[in-house]
Amino acid sequence: MVKKKRDAWLIVSLVLLASFLLFLVYPMFGLLKQAVISPEGQLTFAQFTKFFSKSYYTGTIVNSVKVTLTVTAFSLVLGIPIAYFYSFYKIKGAKILFVLSILCSMSAPFIGAYSWIMLLGRNGDLTRLIEGFFHLIGFADFELGSIYGFKGILIVQCLKFFPLVFIYMNGAFKNIDNTLMEASANMGCTGVRRLFKIVLALSMPTILAAALMVFMQAFADFGTPMLLGEGFQTFPVLIYNQYLGEVGSDYNFAAALAVIAIIVTAIVFFFQKWATNRYKFSMNALHPVEKKDAKGLSGFLMHAYCYILVAIAFLPQLYIIYLSFRNCSGAVFKPGFSLINYQQAMKKLMLRSIKNTAFMGILALVIIIVIAVLIAYLVVRRRSMLNNTIDTISMLPYIMPGAVIGLALLLAFGKKPLALTGTFAIMVIALVIRRLPYTIRSATATLMQISMSIEEAAISLGASKAKTFIKITVPMMANGIMSGAILSWVAIVTELSSSIILYNNRSITLTMSTYVAITRGNYGIAAAFATILTVVTTLSLILYLWVSKSEDVQL
Amino acid sequence: MSVTITINHALKKYGENTIIPDLNLEIKPGEFFTLLGPSGCGKTTLLRMIAGFNSIEGGDFYFNEKRINDLDPAKRNIGMVFQNYAIFPHMTVRKNVEFGLQNKKLPKEKVKEQADKFMALMHVDEYADRLPERLSGGQQQRVALARSLCIEPDVLLFDEPLSNLDAKLRVEMRTVIKNIQHNVGITTVYVTHDQEEAMAVSDRIAVMSAGVIQHVGTPKNIYQRPANLFVSTFIGRSNILNGKLEVVDGKTFVVAPTGYKAEMVNVQEQYKADQDIVLSVRPEEFLLSRDANAEGIPAIVDDCVFLGLMTHYFVHLESGEEAEIIQESSIDSIIEPGTQIKLTLNTEKINIFTADGSANMLTGVCNDCAN
Numbered sequence: 001m002v003k004k005k006r007d008a009w010l011i012v013s014l015v016l017l018a019s020f021l022l023f024l025v026y027p028m029f030g031l032l033k034q035a036v037i038s039p040e041g042q043l044t045f046a047q048f049t050k051f052f053s054k055s056y057y058t059g060t061i062v063n064s065v066k067v068t069l070t071v072t073a074f075s076l077v078l079g080i081p082i083a084y085f086y087s088f089y090k091i092k093g094a095k096i097l098f099v100l101s102i103l104c105s106m107s108a109p110f111i112g113a114y115s116w117i118m119l120l121g122r123n124g125d126l127t128r129l130i131e132g133f134f135h136l137i138g139f140a141d142f143e144l145g146s147i148y149g150f151k152g153i154l155i156v157q158c159l160k161f162f163p164l165v166f167i168y169m170n171g172a173f174k175n176i177d178n179t180l181m182e183a184s185a186n187m188g189c190t191g192v193r194r195l196f197k198i199v200l201a202l203s204m205p206t207i208l209a210a211a212l213m214v215f216m217q218a219f220a221d222f223g224t225p226m227l228l229g230e231g232f233q234t235f236p237v238l239i240y241n242q243y244l245g246e247v248g249s250d251y252n253f254a255a256a257l258a259v260i261a262i263i264v265t266a267i268v269f270f271f272q273k274w275a276t277n278r279y280k281f282s283m284n285a286l287h288p289v290e291k292k293d294a295k296g297l298s299g300f301l302m303h304a305y306c307y308i309l310v311a312i313a314f315l316p317q318l319y320i321i322y323l324s325f326r327n328c329s330g331a332v333f334k335p336g337f338s339l340i341n342y343q344q345a346m347k348k349l350m351l352r353s354i355k356n357t358a359f360m361g362i363l364a365l366v367i368i369i370v371i372a373v374l375i376a377y378l379v380v381r382r383r384s385m386l387n388n389t390i391d392t393i394s395m396l397p398y399i400m401p402g403a404v405i406g407l408a409l410l411l412a413f414g415k416k417p418l419a420l421t422g423t424f425a426i427m428v429i430a431l432v433i434r435r436l437p438y439t440i441r442s443a444t445a446t447l448m449q450i451s452m453s454i455e456e457a458a459i460s461l462g463a464s465k466a467k468t469f470i471k472i473t474v475p476m477m478a479n480g481i482m483s484g485a486i487l488s489w490v491a492i493v494t495e496l497s498s499s500i501i502l503y504n505n506r507s508i509t510l511t512m513s514t515y516v517a518i519t520r521g522n523y524g525i526a527a528a529f530a531t532i533l534t535v536v537t538t539l540s541l542i543l544y545l546w547v548s549k550s551e552d553v554q555l
Numbered sequence: 556m557s558v559t560i561t562i563n564h565a566l567k568k569y570g571e572n573t574i575i576p577d578l579n580l581e582i583k584p585g586e587f588f589t590l591l592g593p594s595g596c597g598k599t600t601l602l603r604m605i606a607g608f609n610s611i612e613g614g615d616f617y618f619n620e621k622r623i624n625d626l627d628p629a630k631r632n633i634g635m636v637f638q639n640y641a642i643f644p645h646m647t648v649r650k651n652v653e654f655g656l657q658n659k660k661l662p663k664e665k666v667k668e669q670a671d672k673f674m675a676l677m678h679v680d681e682y683a684d685r686l687p688e689r690l691s692g693g694q695q696q697r698v699a700l701a702r703s704l705c706i707e708p709d710v711l712l713f714d715e716p717l718s719n720l721d722a723k724l725r726v727e728m729r730t731v732i733k734n735i736q737h738n739v740g741i742t743t744v745y746v747t748h749d750q751e752e753a754m755a756v757s758d759r760i761a762v763m764s765a766g767v768i769q770h771v772g773t774p775k776n777i778y779q780r781p782a783n784l785f786v787s788t789f790i791g792r793s794n795i796l797n798g799k800l801e802v803v804d805g806k807t808f809v810v811a812p813t814g815y816k817a818e819m820v821n822v823q824e825q826y827k828a829d830q831d832i833v834l835s836v837r838p839e840e841f842l843l844s845r846d847a848n849a850e851g852i853p854a855i856v857d858d859c860v861f862l863g864l865m866t867h868y869f870v871h872l873e874s875g876e877e878a879e880i881i882q883e884s885s886i887d888s889i890i891e892p893g894t895q896i897k898l899t900l901n902t903e904k905i906n907i908f909t910a911d912g913s914a915n916m917l918t919g920v921c922n923d924c925a926n
Contacts, residue, residue: 453637460703465629
């Protein structure tokens with residue numbers, strides 16, 4: 001009597017599972033194998049022994065964890081107040097502040113690093129300006145501290161990641177019902193006490209989610225420590241150096257490092273899940289909080305805080321645009337303005353980079369959206385062991401830093417029968433894997449909000465299951481998917497850490513071109529590439545705000 | 556064109572949990588049939604089995620002679636109205652209404668004509684080009700109704716369609732639904748937990764509890780001659796008193812807790828014997844006397860509530876049982892709390908049940924679902 005319908009969705013499930021096994025599980029497995037099997041085919045933990053026996057190696061993980069935790073803490077400390085002021089007070093020019101913050105969070109981190117080197121490096125414009133000022137007023141020996149090392153990474157990453165916290169927290173604060181605020185005031189709890197006891201306590205799940213997001217991204221960030229680290233070596237840099245080091249590649253050791261990296265991120269991931277479980281509640285505000293006027297001294301201070309913070313965060317992007325129009329030869333900027341950097345960039349594969357970026361980005365995005373929608377549907381509407389397995393596997397990349405994914409794909413598809421190295425395909429696969437978990441989350445969350453009865457209504461009106469899915473379910477998910485998709489798009493365009501391992505001259509992207517120009521000392525050309533990249537992300541954001549007709553961004 | 560729905564030995568299980576053990580029902584062509592019961596009684600489950608959204612673990616469902624157990628829900632030609640309206644939020648009102656017609660592959664002019672007709676019928680034609688988010692709940696429900704009616708379904712299914720509306724709109728919309736159904740004459744199954752709503756709209760009502768149909772009948776019959784104690788307490792309010800049945804010289808008497816006796820002329824033959832019974836007396840079926848010496852059940856007034864047309868008295872009997880009495884308000888003074896009164900029974904109206912409450916002992920019970 002009872003029979004489960006075997007329909008097209010089962011085929012979808014199986015195809016998805018097969019793709020994940022091939023492009024995700026198999027490379028992961030290969031990575032693990034590479035790490036524990038010696039070139040002679042023996043099981044060995046020599047690579048791990050090597051890692052833990054030298055403080056040169058273990059130091060990198062200490063460095064990474066130290067700087068990443070500090071960045072996470074500072075990003076929260078910087079981001080929560082601006083989100084609070086933005087959500088609870090009428091800040092003048094609030095929308096512009098918000099949009100600029102999103103732009104900051106969207107730029108590739110290493111471009112920020114590069115810009116800060118130009119500003120505050122040993123020969124930076126700001127360095128000379130400030131030191132010159134102090135010399136003038138009599139402190140002849142004054143020297144600005146170094147931007148390199150721990151401090152530099154901290155500054156650059158904080159300024160890049162606090163907007164993430166801002167965007168996250170803004171979403172949480174909007175869900176706080178005004179009656180909760182009033183009830184709290186009624187019982188004599190207002191001001192700072194209410195901020196901590198009610199507002200932040202209610203937002204705890206989001207604070208933890210934002211913290212995890214910042215941690216994962218900061219930990220995996222390769223470009224910033226590469227450019228700014230100098231003696232302060234972090235983990236992704238070590239992996240990259242082992243893969244393409246000065247002393248030749250050591251794939252086995254690089255694989256072992258990748259495994260260790262995954263273990264670290266997995267520990268953080270599960271710790272965050274455990275912590276989040278202790279704050280399980282959901283809110284949906286019927287009466288959103290009414291923004292208050294920001295008046296008097298406190299109002300002035302709020303404005304000052306918001307403006308100064310966003311200005312500092314946005315400064316590097318403006319400075320890069322300015323530099324791109326300066327005369328430059330090699331690493332030296334000269335007085336006067338021209339388009340020479342852009343002309344030079346044309347010779348350095350600029351058109352190919354733009355074309356590749358657009359082609360691979362759009363292709364990856366389409367694949368991501370299709371897979372995310374299908375998985376969301378399977379997980380939400382067709383719960384089964386099989387589909388839950390697919391969901392779990394699809395979340396794996398969340399704890400895999402970009403460099404690890406790059407390395408795993410390289411090891412898996414570097415040789416026949418599936419020799420994909422250096423092709424567009426492997427770059428697109430890497431991009432898809434990198435962004436998929438985020439888009440799946442937002443698609444799943446969107447679908448959960450949609451009442452099942454709407455699909456049932458369509459079916460009872462005679463629509464087939466396929467038609468219901470395409471004409472009802474997907475359009476209703478469109479808003480949620482779009483908001484995730486544009487942000488995925490920007491992340492794809494600015495992807496560095498996996499691409500750097502997988503790219504070659506044919507498949508070079510804008511971000512890669514920028515990075516290559518910086519590392520080769522072609523600073524002017526790098527500025528030109530970075531400017532184009534900024535223009536692309538800005539246009540994407542404008543498109544998003546225009547399409548979604550909202551001033552809000554959810555990640 | 557109207558359809559008879561026949562359900563034989565329906566069985567519904569979720570895993571090991573049996574929701575509906577064995578249910579038989581016949582819904583007549585063109586009838587407005589309501590499934591009424593407390594939440595969790597299986598009424599929505601049954602409706603969704605008819606619609607095809609729940610699997611059927613056993614039994615047979617027929618539309619006329621056609622067995623529909625394995626028929627795709629999209630092909631059952633059902634118009635369904637949901638509690639949350641289930642209006643497609645990304646389509647205008649017109650697109651919503653036309654959706655089902657387009658699935659029938661009707662020509663364009665016919666689709667437009669039919670949609671226009673039903674939007675006008677439901678008075679939503681003026682919003683035809685609006686998106687539903689700008690409509691009120693009542694308007695959305697009208698759109699949902701137009702949408703499900705315009706495909707000219709064989710069966711209309713309503714799943715608590717009014718429970719998200721405010722009280723005033725609820726009353727207004729139930730009249731709309733009743734009139735429309737009456738005009739189009741489509742066999743209708745309506746699920747609700749609101750008994751007043753059920754009374755107002757239905758030709759017949761099935762009272763359900765724990766997956767079992769307790770009583771199928773007209774609203775009047777269910778209220779006046781409930782098939783068992785559950786129905787008697789679930790529909791309207793009833794005071795429940797333990798009593799006895801006595802047969803003296805061929806006459807049958809009920810004996811109330813304190814010994815008050817009243818003759819019953821409508822007891823079924825099979826029950827005419829001395830036995831324990833349960834009396835079910837609705838608040839308006841008590842007659843109240845201020846004369847402490849009169850015959851009747853002695854009681855003391857605890858509280859009284861004046862509601863204009865009616866006055867409610869809350870009393871306790873000497874045996875400790877509490878009771879509620881409703882009297883038409885009289886012009887003289889209200890009986891003060893603490894006053895001794897006497898209660899007599901309107902024997903024509905009260906019901907008596909077997910001691911376990913499983914059956915009504917009186918004649919005149921019409922249960923179309925006699926198990």
